[in-house]
Amino acid sequence: MSGHALLSPSSSERWINCPPSAKENAVSDTGSTYAQQGTDAHALCEYKVKKALGHKVRDPTPDLEFYDEEMEECATAYCEFIMEVVQAAKESCPDPLVLVEQRLDFTRWVAESFGTADCIIVADGTMTVIDFKYGLGVLVDAENNSQMQMYALGALNLFEALYDIQIIRMIIFQPRRDNISTAEVTKEELLRWANEILVPAAALAAGSAASGRPAASGRSITSRWHSMILRFRIHLLTMKSA
Secondary structure (H helix, E strand, O other): OOOOOOOOHHHHHHHHHOHHHHHHHHOOOOOOHHHHHHHHHHHHHHHHHHHHOOOOOOOOHHHOOOOOHHHHHHHHHHHHHHHHHHHHHOOOOOOOEEEEEEEEEOOOOOOOOEEEEEEEEEEOOEEEEEEEOOOOOOOOOOOOOHHHHHHHHHHHHHHOOOOOOOEEEEEEEEHHHOEEEEEEEEHHHHHHHHHHHHHHHHHHHHHHHHHOOOOOOHHHHHHHHHHHHHHHHHHHHHHHHO
């Protein structure tokens, strides 16, 4: 993927919780060894999954700067996991749609925002969005994960006119931390989060980034959004226990 969205899914946890922090994204990213490792691992994962799905693809291994045995094992494990999810989807849908490294547009909710989902599987009323994490540092949870929720929104935007999607399943696959984390929401819950949390936060964040400085009331704005997110999460828990 070329280009970098100002209000990207990967930085959404920060700018949703504190909209004025979006101005930090206006500064161009500088590359890092960790970022390049992740890029290489994703390229290898994409190759393996597409090959397993029967696509004609070129092996990127000779071009990968950080390729090693561990990366090979992680990418193989990811591919096997994807194919298991696809096989499970076939139990209820004979021909599920499987997309790898799918470009997504979030501008329906967040201006000039885009990203790429590692894998999307659509099977009748259920859509599964899977994200591969190569990092070792932070254990990533799919529950209440704004990056995954934005990916889910982008995928829903692509397919809701073609499929009667009612359930969205979000999965984090993080092999170097032995972590597979899953969260599930209804279409209504996801759209409610988008309208009540994402859209207002994005509008504030975009305004702060455009001005080049946080608003004088930035701290109170941050507190306000923390409070709103907490109320929303309590609301979801109440619905699930009802």
